[in-house]
Amino acid sequence: MQEYDVVIIGAGHNGLVCAAYLLKAGYSVLLLEKRSVPGGAATTEEALPEEAPGFKFNLCAIDHEFIHLGPVVEELELHKYGLEYLFCDPVVFCPHPDGKYFLGHRSVEKTCAEIERYSPRDAKRYAEFAEHWQRVIGAMIPMFNAPPKSLIDIVGNYDIKKIQDLFSVLGSPNKTLDLIRTMLNSAEDVVNEWFDSEFIKAPLARLASELGAPPSMKTLGVGMIMMAMRHNPGMARPKGGTGALVKALLNLVTSLGGKVLTDQQVKQVMVDNGRAVGVQTINGEEYRATKGVISNIDAKRLFLHLMNSSDVDAADPDLRDRLDRRIVNNNETILKIDLAMSEPLRFEHHNHRDEYLIGSVLIADSVKQVEKAHSDPSQGIIPDDDPSMYVVQPTMLDPSMAPDGQHTLWIEYFAPYKIAGLEGTGQYGTGWTDELKNKVADRCIDKLAEYAPNVKNATIARRVESPAELGARLGAFNGNYYHIDMSLDQMIFVPTLARNR
Known part of the structure; x- marks a missing residue:
């Protein structure tokens, strides 16, 4: 039986990032991946080797935006391990049936110039729209980059610019209420409030719906950040495909002494006296963890499928029911x-x-x-x-x-x-x-x-x-490749497992 400080279930990009930070902190780490290749939803593979040799396909994730809102790439110095990001410009093209089209550039000014050819009013509104959502993003970034429910960490992440962004969207009771109203609204409500033309409303609604819900769904107003992020920090792809991010993370993890085993599907988390002490794979192998087990898979599969119900109930008798009924x-x-x-x-x-x-x-x-x-x-x-x-x-x-x-x-x-x-x-x-x-x-x-x-x-x-x-x-x-639906209630108001308790 092999023993490590931490065993991580799954070697997707999130698990690899987690492993890299643990290894840099001096822990020994093992990642177990059920597929023959690590990477989860972030792989690039020659998926048609006989029919189309030499063609490399991103089999799920492709456009990278959220990763640039946080410090991961810089803190882990992934460029030293082979990662090179290529930024897109233009960032989106949406042809309309009547011959018009929406062409979004990384530059807001260039995007407005494209819109102005069809609608000067919508071009002017787009400049205001982009500025507003950039300030919202600036205000939200410190919350993205702090542990859940940790007010001290959240406050500590605000610099002068982000404080200015925060006050620009929350600086008065009216502004605060207006932002809350927007967040509780649907993407359809938001685009109708800002714009007249279908050729611009449709692509903005489509990008907002990338969060996994129709544009009419209330609380999806936050989906407007999906276009705003394409202006800043920008939309990029790793050179060589999304799998190049995974490759860089693997290079880092292995250079720090981490171990990744493929074709190792976890069957059960082993629990002893209320603590997760390791895992057992479907092949019968057992791997012990002295500090803890970390899951790169969703909470439902972890607690409802990979653990004995008695162990989960002993930790929290309501947890299984909440996971089954609350996570939608x-x-x-x-x-x-x-x-x-x-x-x-x-x-x-x-x-x-x-x-x-x-x-x-x-x-x-x-x-x-x-x-x-x-x-x-x-x-x-x-x-x-x-x-x-x-x-x-x-x-x-x-x-x-x-x-x-x-x-x-x-x-x-x-x-x-x-x-x-x-x-x-x-x-x-x-x-x-x-x-x-x-x-x-x-x-x-x-x-x-x-x-x-x-x-x-x-x-x-x-x-x-x-x-x-x-x-x-x-x-x-x-x-569900997002693990849970990315609605506002589930991204913010699911405190059950916050702080990795």
């Missing part, structure tokens, strides 16, 4: 499509420029279309009559991810984890089958071809991963 999963996840292509997309009806493809491409025709794309999955319905999608051509920013002159395409399409009426059938009892996932993927490509007609002829090979397959690969409970 609205059945929304993604169907993932990857294409190997002979040439990049061309948006022939929108005065195509290659720069459109550097950031993310949003197929969001209207707020109503985005609403359906996110509300249908919660009812177990596949919203494929008029698909809305998040599309990226990574090789326009980073040609190293495909053979010379060729390209990859990354498509995220929101879909239900369990299909209404088909529960108990298909893959993992979700109703998904190979035939169905490819039928839905065909519909997505048909929709994309309305804007970029060359997508079909340029496709060399295709990989489609159903929500059920993605959930199984990531080990994501009910396919």
Whole structure:
């Protein structure tokens, strides 16, 4: 039996970051990863080795923004371990059915100039909108970078600039109430309050809904930061793909003496006298932890699936019930499509420029279309009559991810984890089958071809991963790659496990 100070369940990027800090503090650390490759949702893999050798695909995460709100990259000096970030500019392109388009640059001024071609009023409002949400982000950063519920740490993270941001959004009773009102509002409410034109409202609503809920959902007003962050700190991708972040973290962890074992799925957390003392894998191996066990997987799987109920009840008799009932999963996840292509997309009806493809491409025709794309999955319905999608051509920013002159395409399409009426059938009892996932993927490509007609002829090979397959690969409970729905109530008001108690 092997013994370490800390055993970490899962070697995703969060677990690796945690391990790096522990190792730098002098602890011995073991990470156990169920897949044959570490990285969790942050891997880059040659997923079509026979049909498209040399094409590297990000199999889940792709655009990095939140990581730049914190000190992790700088504190861990990840550039010394091979990490190089490439910043996108432009950051988003969204073609509209009437020939207009939203082109967002990293620069707010350039973005306003693009909007002004169609709506001077919305351009002026966008400048005010971006400034407001930048101040909100500045006020929120100290809360992101402090332990939960630790007022001393939160206060200590405010410098003069962030204090100014805080007072600019909370400086008077009216401002405070207005911010609370905005946060309690929906993304749809917010965009309707600020803007007139559908060509700008639809992509902003689509980005806000990346948090995993329809734009009409109250408390999703905070989703407006998803566009604001693309201006500052900016949207970036590791050179070589998202997996390059994992590779740098692995280089750091192993250089500090940390150990990562793959193909080691944890079966149970071992508890002795009320303390987690180690884990047992499905292969029967046991690994002891003298200081503690840390989970890189979601709380539901940890406490409801990997621990004896008697051990959990002994620690807190209400915990299992609260986890089961309070942590909500609205059945929304993604169907993932990857294409190997002979040439990049061309948006022939929108005065195509290659720069459109550097950031993310949003197929969001209207707020109503985005609403359906996110509300249908919660009812177990596949919203494929008029698909809305998040599309990226990574090789326009980073040609190293495909053979010379060729390209990859990354498509995220929101879909239900369990299909209404088909529960108990298909893959993992979700109703998904190979035939169905490819039928839905065909519909997505048909929709994309309305804007970029060359997508079909340029496709060399295709990989489609159903929500059920993605959930199984990531080990994501009910396919939820965020662990829990990212609504305001669950991001802020879930004190049950705060401070890692």
